[in-house]
Amino acid sequence: MGSRQRVPFRFRLDLHSGVPVYRQIIDQVRGGIASGSLSVGDQLPTVRQLAVDLSINPNTVARAYRELELVEVLETHQGTGTFISAQKIRGGGEERSRQLAQIVTDSVARAGAIGFTVEDLVEQLRGLVLEPSRRR
Amino acid sequence: MGSRQRVPFRFRLDLHSGVPVYRQIIDQVRGGIASGSLSVGDQLPTVRQLAVDLSINPNTVARAYRELELVEVLETHQGTGTFISAQKIRGGGEERSRQLAQIVTDSVARAGAIGFTVEDLVEQLRGLVLEPSRRR
DNA sequence: CTTAGTGTACTAGTATATTAGTACATGATG
DNA sequence: CATCATGTACTAATATACTAGTACACTAAG
Incomplete structure (x- = not known):
């Protein structure tokens, strides 16, 4: 039926790449946006959930999310979750x-x-x- | 004679940029090539000379040069100096x-x-x- | 108000990156 | 061969990056 299949965006780590885990997360979010897999308003996995999925510390996920929030790629709402933010395509910055x-x-x-x-x-x-x- | 006034390429460091010194050197060499300030065959300042000019350790300069040599941007000749290498500009276009x-x-x-x-x-x-x- | 879910702050251990000190090797030059 | 200028190797001190442990704070919902 009309279920929209809110697809849980899939993260994958390469622990042998030498690329920091938090950066891999950042890149994958950005890549997801660029490729259209992630759209404005989509919710990302919670800090804890993703930490469990990837077998890493929640703070590592939080760091990635925080960095993306600083650049206004993400929006976080305490107690609710983290979402793809409406890009400020224009404006200073x-x-x-x-x-x-x-x-x-x-x-x-x-x-x-x-x-x-x-x-x-x-x-x-x-x-x-x-x-x-x-x-x- | 016929001295061609080989202009000494000018390096400048920004110690407050947070960018590693050796990387600044690399970027400036590459930028010099891209902008035309440096051409194939040009000699770069010697490791020691540049180290003195920038008030840094010779090894820092050497590291930058070595890294550029690995990518075949530079050629080093013991006892002679370091030069801009003939790019693979031609061939395998x-x-x-x-x-x-x-x-x-x-x-x-x-x-x-x-x-x-x-x-x-x-x-x-x-x-x-x-x-x-x-x-x- | 309580509870369960979310992100956050603070601390710290470990690894890696960056730079420097010092001594050495190589090639050119006379 | 002697000498000087060049790049190089090895070591180590220091800073920074990265990740994790643990406890806290905010929000929504019953």
């Missing part, structure tokens, strides 16, 4: 700008390392706009 | 393009996760060309 700068700096460095210029990056980006078919 | 696409895809995903558009990325990139290095 010092931290957001900082993050964008970080992203760009990283990509420039990576591209420069294999001999590409900033212009090459821009060109590639433009190409993406015209040819959005290739989603990953 | 396929693989290089793939890497560029990957870099762009990553940055778009990261930016998209916090509500930025491709245009925002382009704008930020343009700004970088005019005003280098400011991290964190």
Whole structure:
């Protein structure tokens, strides 16, 4: 019947990746949003529940959630749970700008390392706009 | 003779950025290549010289250089110095393009996760060309 | 008011990252 | 060979990151 199957978003850890657990959680939430698996208003597993599922300490989950809340990707309500927040697609946000700068700096460095210029990056980006078919 | 005034590439540290010193060096070398300030064959300051200039330990410089050498961005010659290596600019254009696409895809995903558009990325990139290095 | 569920604060142990001190190895140069 | 300039190896001190233990605080619901 009409049950909406509120799919419990699936977290998976790779303990051999060397990537901190809390960061893996962050990445998976962000990835879920980017891919559409998570939408505004969706509730995430509770701190305790996820901690049990992944066999880690609740504080580790809390840290990931808190960090995402600081960037306003999540909203937490005491006693209720943690939810995907309505992104502030617009508006200032010092931290957001900082993050964008970080992203760009990283990509420039990576591209420069294999001999590409900033212009090459821009060109590639433009190409993406015209040819959005290739989603990953 | 015919001295070409090999301009000594200028390194600058931001000790309050929280970004590790060795990483700042790496980023600046890569950025220098991307921006054209550094070209294939250029010699970098010697480990000792740069250590003195920046008031840091030679090993910190060496670490940065070594890491860049592993990725084949630099070439080191004992007793001679450290140089910008001939990039794999030519050859395997396929693989290089793939890497560029990957870099762009990553940055778009990261930016998209916090509500930025491709245009925002382009704008930020343009700004970088005019005003280098400011991290964190 | 009580209870059960939620996130949070504070503390601390452990690992890892970062930088520095010091001595050594290698290659160029005369 | 002697010397000097270069990068390198090894060790260690320190800071920071990461995770966990434990107890607390807020909210909704009976």
